[in-house]
Amino acid sequence: MKIGIGSENPAKIEAVGPFLTYFKNAELVSYSSDSLVSAQPFSDEETKEGAINRAKDCVKQGAEIGLGLEGGVMEMEDGMYLCNWGAVADLEGNVFSAAGARILLPNKVVEGLKQGKELGMLMAELTNDPEIRKKDGAIGVFTNGMLSRSEMFLHISNILLGQYVYNLNK
Numbered sequence: 001m002k003i004g005i006g007s008e009n010p011a012k013i014e015a016v017g018p019f020l021t022y023f024k025n026a027e028l029v030s031y032s033s034d035s036l037v038s039a040q041p042f043s044d045e046e047t048k049e050g051a052i053n054r055a056k057d058c059v060k061q062g063a064e065i066g067l068g069l070e071g072g073v074m075e076m077e078d079g080m081y082l083c084n085w086g087a088v089a090d091l092e093g094n095v096f097s098a099a100g101a102r103i104l105l106p107n108k109v110v111e112g113l114k115q116g117k118e119l120g121m122l123m124a125e126l127t128n129d130p131e132i133r134k135k136d137g138a139i140g141v142f143t144n145g146m147l148s149r150s151e152m153f154l155h156i157s158n159i160l161l162g163q164y165v166y167n168l169n170k
């Protein structure tokens with residue numbers, strides 16, 4: 001059985017771990033799947049949609065179970081937050097989604113986002129590390145290393161697996 005992840009970003013690929021532990025005979029395949037939303041989603045809705053589209057795209061490309069993870073930003077009354085969504089889809093047409101951590105972004109980053117820059121690029125500039133989105137990510141930087149981007153996606157992946165299995169067994 002193939003379990004697909006709709007990204008080539010290692011921070012996302014690592015997060016498939018719980019699915020591979022649960023479905024013991026599964027093979028992991030990473031697809032460059034299309035989120036069909038903007039490269040920088042600007043709301044919870046758009047970020048969630050991106051995650052669902054990535055998960056469904058993996059199934060379209062041949063996976064029995066597809067996982068999609070998407071990072072975005074969303075506005076609240078006190079400013080702009082980093083938000084994260086995940087989704088799992090399967091061949092039977094089941095789809096489940098779940099959200100992960102949110103954290104307020106500093107003004108300097110928000111200004112860049114409003115100018116149309118992607119968060120990944122802004123974080124690379126801020127940290128002088130072009131690979132930051134594949135490792136600690138914004139969440140790691142702004143939590144002083146307490147929670148990395150891959151750990152944050154792993155948390156979402158556990159929620160998705162739990163939801164998926166709960167509903168399979170019903």
Ligand SMILES: O=P(O)(O)OP(=O)(O)OP(=O)(O)OC[C@H]1O[C@@H](n2cnc3c(O)ncnc32)[C@H](O)[C@@H]1O
Nearest residue numbers: 007009039070071118119120123133137138139149
């Ligand atoms: O290759 P893909 O799977 O697209 O991985 P990505 O790093 O581009 O991740 P997303 O498309 O899900 O995220 C949308 C944008 O926000 C950036 N981003 C989101 N969360 C981030 C984080 O925690 N740290 C750095 N950049 C982040 C990301 O690099 C993109 O520019």
Ligand SMILES: [Mg+2]
Nearest residue numbers: 035039040120
């Ligand atoms: Mg992207």
